[in-house]
Amino acid sequence: MGKCKQTLLLTFMLLSILVLLTGCWSNKPIEELNIIVGSSIDKDQDQQIKSTLQYVVPEAMAKKAGGSTSQQKPYINVSAVANSLEPAGWKTTLKREGIIFGPHQKTVIISEDIAREIPLRQITDLYYRDIDIRGSTHVFIAKGRADQTLETKEQNVIPALRIAEIATQSFTTEVLTDTTLMKIWGRMNSGSSFLLQMLDSTSGEVSFNGAAVIGNTSKMIGFLNKEEVQGINWLNGEGKGGYVKAYLKDEDKPTYYQIGSMKSKIKPHVNGKNISFDVSIESEGRIAEYWNPHLKEAFNNKNVKHIEKAAEKEVQRLIENVMKKTQKELKVDVVGFGNELRIKEPKLYNKIKNHWDEEFSKAKIHYKVDLTIKDYGMLGSKNDK
Amino acid sequence: MNSNPVDRISTYQVIMFLANFILGAGILTLPRTLTEKVGTPDAWIGIIMSGLFIILIALLIVRLCKKFPNESFYQFSQKLVGKWLGIIISMVIIIYYICLSAFEVRSMAETTMLYLLQGTPTWAVMMPFLWIGLYLVIGGINSIARMLEIIFPITVLCFLLVIFLGIGIFEIDNLRPVLGMGIKPVIKGLTTTSLSFAGFEIMLVIYMFMKEKKNASKAAIFGIGIPLVFYTITVISVVGSFSVTGVVSQTWPVLTFVRSYEITGLFFERFDSILLVIWIMQIFATFIVSFFAAAIGMAQIFNKKSFHPFLFAIIPIIYLVAMIPEDINGVFKMGDLLGNFSFYTFGALTIFLLFVSFVKEKVNGKM
Numbered sequence: 001m002g003k004c005k006q007t008l009l010l011t012f013m014l015l016s017i018l019v020l021l022t023g024c025w026s027n028k029p030i031e032e033l034n035i036i037v038g039s040s041i042d043k044d045q046d047q048q049i050k051s052t053l054q055y056v057v058p059e060a061m062a063k064k065a066g067g068s069t070s071q072q073k074p075y076i077n078v079s080a081v082a083n084s085l086e087p088a089g090w091k092t093t094l095k096r097e098g099i100i101f102g103p104h105q106k107t108v109i110i111s112e113d114i115a116r117e118i119p120l121r122q123i124t125d126l127y128y129r130d131i132d133i134r135g136s137t138h139v140f141i142a143k144g145r146a147d148q149t150l151e152t153k154e155q156n157v158i159p160a161l162r163i164a165e166i167a168t169q170s171f172t173t174e175v176l177t178d179t180t181l182m183k184i185w186g187r188m189n190s191g192s193s194f195l196l197q198m199l200d201s202t203s204g205e206v207s208f209n210g211a212a213v214i215g216n217t218s219k220m221i222g223f224l225n226k227e228e229v230q231g232i233n234w235l236n237g238e239g240k241g242g243y244v245k246a247y248l249k250d251e252d253k254p255t256y257y258q259i260g261s262m263k264s265k266i267k268p269h270v271n272g273k274n275i276s277f278d279v280s281i282e283s284e285g286r287i288a289e290y291w292n293p294h295l296k297e298a299f300n301n302k303n304v305k306h307i308e309k310a311a312e313k314e315v316q317r318l319i320e321n322v323m324k325k326t327q328k329e330l331k332v333d334v335v336g337f338g339n340e341l342r343i344k345e346p347k348l349y350n351k352i353k354n355h356w357d358e359e360f361s362k363a364k365i366h367y368k369v370d371l372t373i374k375d376y377g378m379l380g381s382k383n384d385k
Numbered sequence: 386m387n388s389n390p391v392d393r394i395s396t397y398q399v400i401m402f403l404a405n406f407i408l409g410a411g412i413l414t415l416p417r418t419l420t421e422k423v424g425t426p427d428a429w430i431g432i433i434m435s436g437l438f439i440i441l442i443a444l445l446i447v448r449l450c451k452k453f454p455n456e457s458f459y460q461f462s463q464k465l466v467g468k469w470l471g472i473i474i475s476m477v478i479i480i481y482y483i484c485l486s487a488f489e490v491r492s493m494a495e496t497t498m499l500y501l502l503q504g505t506p507t508w509a510v511m512m513p514f515l516w517i518g519l520y521l522v523i524g525g526i527n528s529i530a531r532m533l534e535i536i537f538p539i540t541v542l543c544f545l546l547v548i549f550l551g552i553g554i555f556e557i558d559n560l561r562p563v564l565g566m567g568i569k570p571v572i573k574g575l576t577t578t579s580l581s582f583a584g585f586e587i588m589l590v591i592y593m594f595m596k597e598k599k600n601a602s603k604a605a606i607f608g609i610g611i612p613l614v615f616y617t618i619t620v621i622s623v624v625g626s627f628s629v630t631g632v633v634s635q636t637w638p639v640l641t642f643v644r645s646y647e648i649t650g651l652f653f654e655r656f657d658s659i660l661l662v663i664w665i666m667q668i669f670a671t672f673i674v675s676f677f678a679a680a681i682g683m684a685q686i687f688n689k690k691s692f693h694p695f696l697f698a699i700i701p702i703i704y705l706v707a708m709i710p711e712d713i714n715g716v717f718k719m720g721d722l723l724g725n726f727s728f729y730t731f732g733a734l735t736i737f738l739l740f741v742s743f744v745k746e747k748v749n750g751k752m
Contacts, residue, residue: 020513103655131499134655135645182554182645186631339558346425346565 031058034098037075038107038160040146041114041123044081049114051088052079052147053100054160075158077150085126102132106164108139108181109199111146115212115220121188122218127181135182138167141196141212141220148201159206166208167197171241173233173259174226175208191216192339193332193357195224195232215332216357222330224322231322234281234315234369235335237264243288244318244371246311257311258288260374268341270348276364277337281315283369287376304373312369319367331361394591396600398530402591402674403443403608405533407584408540408615409671410492411720413664415581415616416623416638423574426560426629429620431571435578436613442732443585443605449739450592450601458589459685465741474734475686481726482679483699487706488719489672490514493665494707495716496637500661511707518673519700522680523693526594529673536666541615543663547656548622551646559628560621580724581616584671585609586731590678636713676703 038054055076080091089100114123127133140163142149152159167178176197187194193215200209211229215221224232233239239262246257262283269276287307297303326334338356342349352359394402419428453461458478463471494510502510521528564571588605595601623642624632635641643657680699684692710716 134647135641136647180645182627182631182641185634186559186628189634190628190630343558343561343565346562350566 028099028101032098033101034078034096035101036105037158038105038109038150038163040109040111040142040150041085042111042146043113043117048081048083049085049088050079050081050147051085051092052077052150053089053092054150054158055096056104056158074156075150075160077147079147085123102130103134105133105137105160107160107167108137109142109146109149109163110140111142112144112198112212112220114146115141115196115214117219119218120184120214120220124181128185133181135180135185137181138164139179139181139184139196140167140199143198143200143209144202149199149206151201152206153204163199163206170208171239173230173239173242176211176229176232177238188214188218191218191354193334195229195334196220198223213326213330213332213334215330221332222325224325227318228322228325231318231320232335234262234319235264235266235279235322237262237281244285244311245314246287246307248310248313253291254289255287255291255307255310256289257307257371257373258285259283260285266335266337266340268337268344270341270345274364275341275359275362276366277340278366278368279319280368281319281370283315283371284374285371286374290376290379304376308371308373311373312371315369315371316367319369323365327361327363327365332357333360337363337365392526392594393596394526394530394594396595396597396604398534399588399591399595399601399604400608400611401530401533401537402587403585403605404611405537405667405670406587406674407582407609407612408667409584410489410496410668411581411583411724412616412619413492413496413637413639414717414720416620416627416632416642417635419574419578419581419620420624420629420632422577423570424629425564425566425570426562426624427564427566427571428574428578428624429560429617430564431574431578432581432616432620433613434571435575436582436609436616438575439579439582439585440606440609440613442735443588443609444602445739446586446588446731446735447592447601447605449735449742450588451598452742453593454598455593457591457593457681457685459682462738465738465745472686475682478730479679479682479686481723481730482675482682483702484706484719485723485727486518486672486675486679487703487709488716488723489668489675490703491707491710491716492720493668493672495713496640496661497665499637500640500658507708508704511704514669514672515700515704518669518676519696521673522677522696526591526677529677532673533670536670540663540667543659544615544667545618547643547660548618550648550656551622551626551642553648554626554646555622556625556628560625576728579728580721582609582612583724583727584674586727586735587674587678589731589735590681 034053034055036053037056040052042050042052044050055078057072057074057076059072078092078096080088080095082088082091093100108124108127110120110123124139127137140149149163150159152162167175176195179196184194184196193213195211196214197208198210198212200207210226211224211232212220213222213224230242239259242259244257244259247253247255260283262281264279264281267278267280269278287304290307326332333356337360338349338353342353349356416428419431423431453464459475462474465471466474490511493514494507497510498505498507521532585605588601592598592601595604619639623638626642626645627635627638632638640657640661643660644655647655676696676699680692680695683695683699689695710719
C-alpha cells in the first residue's frame, strides 16, 4: 500500500516537473530584438520632438567578421515624431518589426534647440524611469541637428558607440570628464548648474567641441568653447592629460607642456557676508615640444623653470578666462564652488542655496597655480652647429 | 514537542538565523528610506547608532529568555501574563510573522518581475518560492539552519563584490560634511533606521533550540552586528554615489546603483542581474524563518506535537496576504507597517515581560 502511494506521488511530481521545466516564460529571441545603442532627440519643423533610435544590425557585423566586404551598414537609424519620447518610441514599432531593447544604450544626444527650450529633467525623465536603460549611459548636447551625429560615412563604425568610446577614453582637457545619466542626476535634482559635453556635426563629421552650460532651471543657457572647457578641467582638477602652451612671445616658437597629473583644491572662506574662494592648482608634467630657436638646453634647470613659469601663466589665463564668462556673464556655478561651501559651511549654504548662483557671481576668487616640469623627454640639448 | 535532542542548533547557526532574518528585502530600498528621513548625508551614522541600540534590546531579550531556557516566547508568555493574554499576544505575533513572510514573498516577486522575469505573472513567480520554502521548513529547524549557513557566505560575498565594484562612481564629497547640520537630523531619523533591524526578536523563538545557551548574548551581538556592517557599507556607497538629492527619488536605489557602472575588462560588464539572483536567496531566508516562526507558534499555542499541519494551513494564507497590496506603493506601505510594528511591539513587549518576571520573582522569593 505504502509503495503504491509512493509511486503515485513520484509520478505526480515527475509530471509536474514536465510542466514546470519546459518553459522560458518571457523569453525574447535575440534575433527579434532591436538593440538600441544610441538615441537622439531633435526638434521637428512643426515644434514636435523627433526621436531617433540607433539599432545595431548584427548581420552586418557578422559578415565583417567573416571577411567578406559588405555594403550594409552595421547600424540603422529609425525615427519618429511625437510630443514626447514614449509615443515616438511606439511609433517606430509601426515601421519596423521587433522589440525595442534598451539595456545596451550607450549614448543619448539632445539637440541644442531642445535643450534650450525643454528642461533636461523632463526630456530625460524616460531614461531614468525606464528599467532597461542604465545609469552609465552618456549624455551629450549636439550643436545643430542631433540625428546627424548618429550618421557616419565610414563603414563598420557604429556612431553611437564611437562617441561613447571617445567620451570614456579621451585624456585631453578639451573634453569634459564623461557625464553619464547617473552623474548628473543629483545635480539636476538639487537645482545646481552643470556642464554637458557638446558634439559638433556641422562640418559633416562628428567631433567633441565645447560644453553646454545647463542652468539651475535645467535648461541650456550658454556655451563654453574648447579653451573654456580647458579652464574648467583645470579648476576641478579632473583632467587626465592634455597640453598647455608654454611660451609667452610668438618669436619664442611653440613650446608645449604635457600634463601628467593635476590636482585642484577649492577652499571657501566666509567673512561676515562676504564669501571668497581660494583655488590652488598643482600639476606635474613634462616638456612635450620645444622649438626654441635659441636652444637653451633643458639640462639647465633655469631654462626649465622659465618654461614652467610660462605654462603657469597660460593656465592662469585659461582659468580666469572661463571664470569671467561663467561667473560674470552667465552667472552660474558649474565648477562646484557651492559644493565646497556646502561641505565647509553647511548651515550658511542651506540658507543661500536657492539663490546660490547669484551669490556666487559676487564671490571673490583667488587662484594659485603651481606646475612642475618633471622631465623633458629624450632630448636635453641639441648640437647647434 | 520540538525539543528533542536532534533539534539543537549551534551558536554559529543562531548567528546565521539572526543575520539572515534581519537582512531581507529592506536593504534594496534602505538608502532611500533613511535619507528621506534624515535629510543629510549622515544616514550611516544613524544606522550605527540604532544598530547599537537594537543590540541592547536584543540583550534584554536574551536576558528574558534565559529565565525559560526550554520554552519559546509563545509558551513562557502564557506563564508570565496569564494564559489568555499570553495566547492573544502570541496570536498577534503569529499574524505579524505571516504578514512578514507574505511581504518578503511579494517584494521578491516585485523585484524579480522588474528585472528578471518581466513577462511572468506574479503568481507564477511566487508559487515555486512558497513551495520550496514549505519543503525546507518541513525539515525542521536543523534543515533551516544548515540552509542559512550555505546561503549566507554566497550572498554576502556577491553583494559586497557588487557594491565594491561601484567604487568608480563613488564621490566622497557626497558624504561630506559629516554631521554638518548637527546630530539632530540623525536623531530624528533614528526610528526609521531602527526599523531596518526588524527581525532581531527571532531570538525569542529560537533561544529554546540553542545548544550552548551561555553564548546567547554573543550570538545576539554578532547576529545584529553583521547586518549593521552590511547596512553601513550599502548606505555609504549608494549615498556617496548619488548624493542626497539623487538618492531620495530612486525607487530601488541599490538596484539603480549597480546599474550605474560598467566594468570593462572583467568577465562581466554588468552585475545587476547577479545581485538580484543572489539577493533572492536572502529574501528567501527571511521568508522561511518567519514562516517557521509562525508555524511553530501555532503548534505551541495549540499544544500540538507536530507543526506540519500548520505549515500547510499557513501557506495559502501567506499567498493571499501577499496579494493584498495592489501596487508597489502598497508593498512599501506594508513594509513600513511591519517594520514599525516589530520595532515598537517587541521593544515594549520585552521590557514589559522582563519587568513582570522580575516582579514575579520578587513576590515568589518573599513568599
